[in-house]
Amino acid sequence: MTVNHASTLQEEYFLSYINLIRLSRNCSLQQAKELTIELFFRNNVDQYGKQTYERFINAYTQLETEQEHTNR
Template sequence: MTVNHSSVLSVKYFESYFKLVILSRNYDIEKAKEFVVQNFFKGNQMLYGVDTYQSFRSAYSKLLKKEK
């Protein structure tokens, strides 16, 4: 997947990304978070900027609440 460094990715983008990782790899939300940080952000959560990282965190929180 190619990501443009100048655009801010949305919460909905990350919700979809999380769901894809969870379903395709049979991960729980915590394992999916680790996967996204390592593979999407390459271990650097600020790689795509603060706003994109905030969208990631919001999507994670939203899905975590739904899981419980």
């Protein structure tokens, strides 16, 4: 996925990105989070600014909540 460094990415972008990682790597949500930080943010969560990182965390939290509801 191409990233424009001048814009703040939306939660929807990260929902798709995290799910893509999960499906392509057949990994857990936590592993997908770690891989996203490693591969997308290059282990620097400030890489694309505070808002982008916050939206990533919001997307992760949303997926985590959905997963908890599914596992009940």
